Amino acid sequence: MIRPYGTVIFIVFFAFSGCRQVADFRFIKVMGSDSEVNLVLSMAEKYMQRDSLASIGIIGGGSGMGIASLINQRAQLANSSRELTEKETNLLKEKNIEILRLVFALDAIAFVVHKDHPLDTITLSQVSALYQGNIRDWSEISRQQGPVRLYGRQSNSGTYLYLRDQIVKAEYDNSLLGLNGNAQILEAIRQDVSGIGYVSVGYLEGKSASEKQIKVLMVKNEENGNCYSPLSQEDLKAGLYPVQRPLLQFLALPASDLALDFVQFELSAEGQDMIRKNGYLPLDTLTHQQMLKALTKARQHEG
Amino acid sequence: MRDRVNRLMALIIQACALSSVLVLMGIFLMLLINGAMLFKEVSVFDFLTGMTWNPGAFDGPAYGALSLIWSTILVTIGAMLMAIPLGIAMAAFMSEVAPRFWRNLLKPLIELLAGIPSVVLGFIGIELIGPLLQKYLGLSTGFNALNGSILLCLMALPTIISLSEEAIRAVPFSFKEASYGLGAGKWETLIKVTLPACTSGLIASSMLGLGRALGETMTVLMVTGNALQFPHGFYDSVRTLTSTIAIELGEVASGTTHYFALFAVASLLFCLCLIINIAAEAIAAKFRYRQT
Amino acid sequence: MSQMKLEAKGLDLFFGAKHVLKKVSIRIPDKQVTALIGPSGCGKSTLLRCFNRMHDLNPMAKLKGDVLFEGQDIHLSKAAELRQKVGMVFQKPNPFPQSIFDNVAYGLRLSQKLTKSELEYKVKAALSQAHLIDELPDLKASAMELSGGQQQRLCIARAVAVSPSVLLMDEPCSALDPISTRKVEELVLQLKSDYCVVIVTHNMQQAKRVSDLTAFMYMGELIEFSETRQLFDKASHELTRNYLEGSFG
Incomplete structure (x- = not known):
């Protein structure tokens, strides 16, 4: 009599745990700039240590490739060391994809x-x-x-x-x-x-x-x-120094929790510290606040 | 039963021997086939004689490997000019002249030198040899072919010394005895009898050292400056075949002309090594013949 | 007695702890062939090598007693100078892996400053002394390509080229065939008119054929030393008689 019970309990347990995993296991793909790939990768690794159910895939291939995969909806976040071209902006409009331009570091x-x-x-x-x-x-x-x-x-x-x-x-x-x-x-x-x-x-x-x-x-x-x-x-x-470029990310909207959380992490004190350690400039207060505001808005967009 | 075991063992050993040959052939074929794809778009002549190598250039790619080839030859020749006399002299000193104490001290030190990772040597090249060259030769920078040659000389020395020492030790004592018997001293015996008697061994050891220098990547990459210009001497920055592969293979997309070009460079390097080995064999054989 | 060419006085030699020569005293005259005979390991080659300080090459060797060359202690002059006057021919032919000419010229080039033609003259003279000149048309050929007998005679030519006054020969025929042996023996007989020749041999017949004086050694000691005929006909020591009769050795 005991044995069947045990089996049933096991099955139920597995079923539930399985459900939980499917519900909580989150994944995003980040593609783009080769010059940003190492920085973003190190931040993603740090983030994933914190959140064991999150999985962030980072792929290089160049800024153009990252933006292209955003357009084709194969990635949720694109790394780019340059602004969008006109052609890319038009393509996004055509496909009706809304994006958020994020500056997360300066170089x-x-x-x-x-x-x-x-x-x-x-x-x-x-x-x-x-x-x-x-x-x-x-x-x-x-x-x-x-x-x-x-x-x-x-x-x-x-x-x-x-x-x-x-x-x-x-x-x-x-x-x-x-x-x-x-x-x-x-x-x-x-x-x-x-x-x-x-x-x-x-x-x-x-x-x-x-x-x-x-x-x-x-x-x-x-x-x-x-x-x-x-x-x-x-x-x-002030953006007056002529040889500087923002390190950009383009986030497809509506964004998943994980994508938003990850960007939030990049903008956090710890994230900005990692940016400094990787040899780039952290954001100035003004840009930083702008970005945080934009991010909050993006969360509401989702809600 | 035993017979069967024997036959099985023979078969296994044969298979092992064969597989190493197959792997080698496979590597060579892969290099060659991929490299050959380049010549659909770039002529062999342009590849071998073009002075400019810049596959990612602002105004269109250039696939001329001549400066890479010349860089490699320059650095290697420089290394050998230093390493061969130094190595043979050290070997002779250790095996013939040095008291036992020095021999026991030097031998492990030289083996230690062989064990230094190439990156560490590269670091020494940047931090120590480069500034020294700048200071004493009045150069504006230490990133040049000479720096690479010095480091490659250090890398080839252990090979040359230990193999030369073996060759010198293998000279029959009777030759030395005869020389001493005629009133020769230690040095005369060494220079006029012992060293000439083991010429083939010395050539073989030098060639193996040369092979080591030719294929070395990391150290050279770190200290030669890797400029794309055609080098005109040891004070110029050079970019060798090996460095080029190491720098560019990471950023190249497979199946592109650039990708095939790197394979062509690798094939070139392979052929260069092959030529040196064959030449070494031929020279060594000639000297062996003269002695017997 | 007139001054001897070579002389050993109470000579002891040790290889490490091994006592290989025991109180050997011998006086070797000029312009004669002196043979050293005895069973293997008796010290005859070792004694021979004392005369041109070949043991200097062995750090284990320790020598006590006196060795004189022309009345002078050999350890007072430089080994290289001594060896130019006391030449040596070894058991195994050991020409250098060089040309025939270079082999003979080796010692000359070391000790003397000669013009090219002088050098050539001396090399040819040495080769003709060794009866090689007619057999070897090409002096540029490698010495390693000669026959064993020719090689050994080349080594003799090489040794006599520097005109030493003593020629030490360490079993020079042991690696040779009978015909080559005969040629070398003939050479030895001719050389004695100019040199003091000391020859170590395990071949008693050879000693009989070529030597004027013979020394018999046993276990590191010099047992008997006299004129060859006397030693072979009526040896005074029993050991010598036994050895010559072939009871041991």
Whole structure:
């Protein structure tokens, strides 16, 4: 008599637990930018440690790919290091997909030279000319004599492509040294008076530039414009520093709880701290508040 | 029963031997077939003689591997110019000249050198050798072919030293005895009798060291600067065949021209290694013949 | 007695703890062939090697007593200089893996500054002394391609090329066929007019054929040393008689 009871209890238990799992097990897919993929992945891992029933799949493939899968409804969240193109906006409209544009971090690129280099400011056109190899001697733009040595990243770096496509707007000179990372560029510049390099601002945080024995150049948009420093939080927050880009995510609406919670986590103090640790800039207060507001609205959209 | 076991064992051993050959052939075929796909779009001539390699270029891809080939050769030659004389001298010192104390001290140290991971050597190259080159050669940067050569020399040294030492030890004592008997000293015997007597062994050890240097990726990638320019000397930055594969394979979509181009580069590297091995065999055989 | 070419006085030699030569005293005259005979392991080769300090190469070897060359203690001059005057031919032919010419020229190049033609002259002279010159048309050929007998005679030529005054021969024929042996023996007989020759042999007939004096050694001791004919005909020591009769050895 006991045995059948036990079996029944087991079945009931399994049935319930099964139901619970189906109800609570949540999954979202995030696709897009290769330059964001590592950052988002590390945040997703942290999030999933907290919420064992959540599963967040992160796939790279480039910003375009991420947005395309949003359009095709194969992903709920797209990472993008650029804004939507007109074509993409139209496609979303056609398919009647509403999206939320989220800025969750900032990336600014600083140009660095040796601490003894006479140059203090640089214009974007000079940056472009230097990196294209049109300026080969420092005497053309500064009091320093001697050839220019260009330090950069290898072609698998997102920054390499961003700078080339957005700032240099031409192929790099083939004497560009392809180093392994931001830290290596800083190390090289520290020892080379003739060098110029670019690094993510995140790598300059913590220690002061003089401690690192490098000089961070102020950047001007054009010859007579104002100069802005990537080290000035005000300039960055105001969006005045010309070589900065927001790290974007596009969220398809209505969004699932998990997607909303994950974005919330990205915007939380812990998430922003991880962004800093990954070498990017956390959001300024204003943008941060805007984003939180937008997120609340998105939750209501769902409700 | 025993006979059957024997036959089974023979079969298993044969299968093992055969499988390693098959794996090798398989790898080579895979490289070759994938690499050959490149030549649908890029001519072999352009691939081998083009000075520019930049598959992801702003204004259209370029698949000229000549600068990569030359970079590889430059770095390897530099490494060998240092490693072969140094390695043979060290081997000779250890086996013929050094007192037992030094031999016992040096041998484990050299084995330790062989055990240093290539990334660590790369780090040493960046932090130590690069700045030293900058300081003493008056260069603006330490990221150049010479730095790579020095590190590859360090990597090839253990191979060259231990194999050369074996070759030197294998020289019959009677040769040395004859030399001493004629009034020769330690050094004269070493240089005029012992080393010439084991030339084939020394060549073989050098070639194995060369093979090690040619295929090494990580260290070279870290210290040579990887610029795409055509290098004109040891003070220029270079980008070797191996570095190119390592840098680009991560970002390439399979089935694209770029993907096939990387396989073509790999096939090139494979062929280069093959040529060196065959040459080594031929040279060693020639010297062996002269001695017997 | 006139001054001897080589002399050992109360010579003891140890290899580690092993006592291999016991109080050996021997006086070897110039321009004669002296044979050292005795059973295997009696120390005859070891004694021979004392005369040109070959034991220096063995860190285990320890020597006590005096060895004199032309009345001088051999340990007072440099080993290399001594070995140029006291040449050696080894048991196994050991030409260098080089050309015939280079083999003979080796010692000359070490010790003397010669012009090319002088060198060539001396090499050819040494080769003709060893009766090799007619057999070897091509001096650039590898010495390793010669027959065993030719190789051994090449080694003799190599040794005499530097014009030593003593030639030590350590069982020079043990690896050779009878015809080559005969040739080497003839060579030895000719060489004695110019050199002091000391030859170790396990072949008593050879000792009889080539030597003027013979020393019999047993267990590291010099048992008997006299003119060859006297030793073979009427040895004074019983051990010697037994050995010569073939009772042991």
